[in-house]
Amino acid sequence: MGIKFYEAEKVFKLDTKNTSYVIGIVDTENFVGHVYYGKRVEDSDLQYLLRISEAPFVPSQNNRDRLSFYDSFPMEYSTHGVGDFREDSIAVETLSGHKGLQLGYVSHKIYAGKSVLQGLPSTFGDESNCETLELYCEDKVLGLEVVLVYSIFNDVDAVTRSVRVNNHGSEAIYLTKVLSSCIDMDNRDFDLITLHGSWARERHIQRRKIGYGKQGVASLRGESGHQENPFMALTTANASQEEGEVYGFNLVYSGNHHTLAEVNQHGTVRAVIGINPVDFKWKLEKECSFQAPEAVLVYSSEGIGGMSRNFHDLYRNHLIRGEYKDKKRPILINNWEATYFNFDTEKLLSIAREASSLGIEMLVMDDGWFGHRSDDNRALGDWTVNEEKIAGGLKYLVDEVNKLNMKFGIWFEPEMISPDSNLYRAHPDWAIAIPNRTAGLARNQYVLDFSRKEVIDYIYESVATVLRSANIEYVKWDMNRPLSDIGGVELPADRQGELFHRYVLGVYELQERMTKEFPHILLENCSGGGARFDPGMLYYSPQIWTSDDTDAIERLSIQEGTAMVYPLSAMGAHVSDCPNHTVGRVTPFETRGYVALAGTFGYELDVTRIPAEDRAMIPEQVEMYHRYNDLVREGDYYRLASYGENHNHDCWQVVSKDKTKALVTYIQVMAQPNTRGRILRLKGLDEQKSYRLSVNDKTYKGSTLMNAGILLEKMQGDFKGKLIYLESV
Numbered sequence: 001m002g003i004k005f006y007e008a009e010k011v012f013k014l015d016t017k018n019t020s021y022v023i024g025i026v027d028t029e030n031f032v033g034h035v036y037y038g039k040r041v042e043d044s045d046l047q048y049l050l051r052i053s054e055a056p057f058v059p060s061q062n063n064r065d066r067l068s069f070y071d072s073f074p075m076e077y078s079t080h081g082v083g084d085f086r087e088d089s090i091a092v093e094t095l096s097g098h099k100g101l102q103l104g105y106v107s108h109k110i111y112a113g114k115s116v117l118q119g120l121p122s123t124f125g126d127e128s129n130c131e132t133l134e135l136y137c138e139d140k141v142l143g144l145e146v147v148l149v150y151s152i153f154n155d156v157d158a159v160t161r162s163v164r165v166n167n168h169g170s171e172a173i174y175l176t177k178v179l180s181s182c183i184d185m186d187n188r189d190f191d192l193i194t195l196h197g198s199w200a201r202e203r204h205i206q207r208r209k210i211g212y213g214k215q216g217v218a219s220l221r222g223e224s225g226h227q228e229n230p231f232m233a234l235t236t237a238n239a240s241q242e243e244g245e246v247y248g249f250n251l252v253y254s255g256n257h258h259t260l261a262e263v264n265q266h267g268t269v270r271a272v273i274g275i276n277p278v279d280f281k282w283k284l285e286k287e288c289s290f291q292a293p294e295a296v297l298v299y300s301s302e303g304i305g306g307m308s309r310n311f312h313d314l315y316r317n318h319l320i321r322g323e324y325k326d327k328k329r330p331i332l333i334n335n336w337e338a339t340y341f342n343f344d345t346e347k348l349l350s351i352a353r354e355a356s357s358l359g360i361e362m363l364v365m366d367d368g369w370f371g372h373r374s375d376d377n378r379a380l381g382d383w384t385v386n387e388e389k390i391a392g393g394l395k396y397l398v399d400e401v402n403k404l405n406m407k408f409g410i411w412f413e414p415e416m417i418s419p420d421s422n423l424y425r426a427h428p429d430w431a432i433a434i435p436n437r438t439a440g441l442a443r444n445q446y447v448l449d450f451s452r453k454e455v456i457d458y459i460y461e462s463v464a465t466v467l468r469s470a471n472i473e474y475v476k477w478d479m480n481r482p483l484s485d486i487g488g489v490e491l492p493a494d495r496q497g498e499l500f501h502r503y504v505l506g507v508y509e510l511q512e513r514m515t516k517e518f519p520h521i522l523l524e525n526c527s528g529g530g531a532r533f534d535p536g537m538l539y540y541s542p543q544i545w546t547s548d549d550t551d552a553i554e555r556l557s558i559q560e561g562t563a564m565v566y567p568l569s570a571m572g573a574h575v576s577d578c579p580n581h582t583v584g585r586v587t588p589f590e591t592r593g594y595v596a597l598a599g600t601f602g603y604e605l606d607v608t609r610i611p612a613e614d615r616a617m618i619p620e621q622v623e624m625y626h627r628y629n630d631l632v633r634e635g636d637y638y639r640l641a642s643y644g645e646n647h648n649h650d651c652w653q654v655v656s657k658d659k660t661k662a663l664v665t666y667i668q669v670m671a672q673p674n675t676r677g678r679i680l681r682l683k684g685l686d687e688q689k690s691y692r693l694s695v696n697d698k699t700y701k702g703s704t705l706m707n708a709g710i711l712l713e714k715m716q717g718d719f720k721g722k723l724i725y726l727e728s729v
């Protein structure tokens with residue numbers, strides 16, 4: 001690993017173990033060009049890749065065609081308004097209404113370690129495992145400094161990028177677009193992979209060929225969203241799970257995003273990612289800075305699986321923090337699908353008693369414990385315990401649960417306010433709304449204006465007061481509607497375009513405060529299921545509720561798409577009751593356990609009321625979790641088959657880093673008549689090692705298991721599952 005500046009060639013080269021990222025400075029105006037990103041190369045004299053020896057040449061040699069240069073040069077960070085007509089990365093508006101800017105390199109810094117991003121989540125590293133390059137660029141006319149920041153790590157093939165803008169000009173300026181990353185490269189017949197979805201149907205994989213023009217995904221919902229994850233991958237046309245080249249892009253941000261690939265007239269592709277510029281306008285006063293979020297770039301020459309494993313390692317080692325970062329999470333039971341709003345102390349304790357006798361380790365009290373929250377129409381914002389339901393108070397309940405040798409967790413939705421709440425009656429202006437326009441309700445609630453300090457402080461104190469009042473060891477932080485009717489009462493007219501981003505900064509500030517004051521609490525983010533499953537949230541919470549859809553079969557595609565980018569250790573996954581509450585499907589309890597085992601594992605059912613034979617299986621499932629969770633949480637993830645593609649079965653595998661252990665999970669969705677047993681070719685093992693298989697106690701070499709495969713005998717029945725464990729002998 002290393003970052004080097006080659007002075008003679010004017011080239012910056014960032015080498016990770018298997019990749020190189022190269023930036024070149026050209027011509028008298030110091031244009032910053034994107035030279036190369038891909039499989040590691042050893043030479044540094046690579047400026048020829050910028051094609052400046054071809055027409056239209058650089059402006060110092062051919063100023064009459066300056067615009068042609070701007071419009072074809074592979075830009076490291078494209079600018080608006082002066083002649084690069086492809087997707088821009090930064091756009092401004094001066095007080096006199098002018099818009100153009102052009103950046104030239106001024107200086108740079110290379111240092112060991114990595115700086116934090118003010119007010120924003122980001123990957124971290126220290127002097128022993130990471131290096132950073134800061135490229136100082138400037139627009140001379142505006143006095144605007146744009147710092148392009150890059151970090152690389154010694155244990156993972158990823159490059160992180162972020163952008164800081166400093167206004168050294170003589171007056172304020174408006175930033176109307178500040179993306180986090182831009183690269184230009186030849187279109188090698190790329191496919192585009194994105195993760196699309198909806199409530200209860202998050203992160204389904206979509207793959208299509210890219211064509212001329214712009215294609216990509218975005219959010220304008222104020223959250224990263226159920227609909228389009230802030231992720232895209234460009235893959236060579238033949239790329240499969242283990243072969244082909246793949247570029248992955250992900251944004252460490254939980255608000256509006258803009259994730260796009262553009263193929264232009266010369267057949268090159270520009271890939272950008274950052275905050276969505278729509279409804280974004282940031283007033284930057286003189287000598288003030290704006291920090292754009294961090295983008296993560298991963299290149300893999302080992303297919304989509306190689307990209308996934310890099311993302312997983314980066315996020316597990318350099319993004320997720322806190323006490324549970326590398327720890328097994330307690331098996332929880334959540335009362336949402338068990339009781340919805342219909343519970344009281346006695347009901348919760350009856351669930352806890354039964355659950356604890358079966359080996360479940362934590363009770364989570366979901367929505368409905370506060371204010372007069374008898375249903376989802378009221379009381380958000382009133383974070384005081386409803387003692388009519390929680391008779392004896394919260395501390396009593398928590399102490400009783402603790403006596404059962406269980407931890408206690410609680411649900412909050414801190415960002416929201418119900419019109420029917422004491423908080424709204426006292427502060428109607430705390431809800432985000434456009435003056436004189438009735439804001440639209442969603443789930444009968446509004447969103448609090450987190451750009452206001454007094455709102456954040458009030459909410460923090462009311463949540464923290466509850467957390468201080470009893471031995472609470474887990475918080476589920478929910479967020480159940482998108483933002484609309486964007487209007488901030490405290491913001492002047494020319495700062496209204498800051499509200500979306502300021503809101504996200506407010507959420508981050510609150511979560512930072514909470515994790516600082518309560519470092520022992522396990523935080524799980526949630527947004528109507530998985531509407532905020534993004535790396536920004538993972539910086540604060542090691543796990544995120546993946547989807548409100550707990551059906552084992554629906555979960556196959558949701559979890560496959562999620563695990564394409566995010567580690568299994570982050571995927572909240574529970575066994576729930578049947579018929580499933582979302583789709584009405586009935587699946588075997590055993591299969592539900594296998595599917596939930598691929599995530600954090602827990603239960604979401606009334607354990608006192610499920611069929612006795614299901615209940616009887618829980619101790620075994622608890623043991624299964626304890627046996628395999630280290631492997632699932634820490635191992636390398638391989639996809640063997642995709643139900644989304646074959647519409648019949650699903651299969652994934654995790655392999656320990658030292659390749660001594662592996663676990664294969666196979667789910668047969670639909671049984672088919674007159675078929676034969678299936679040969680499964682395993683992945684990621686050590687060819688030379690011998691492995692004993694749990695299913696038949698036989699021992700085979702890794703090379704046999706990976707090339708010839710194992711025979712999975714035919715299973716009768718739909719929705720059946722099998723676990724195959726291997727250990728080297």
Ligand code: GLA
Pocket residue numbers: 336366367376411478480526527528529545547548
């Ligand atoms: C959201 C969450 C659910 C549950 C409900 C409670 O939908 O995703 O798990 O907590 O809110 O209202």
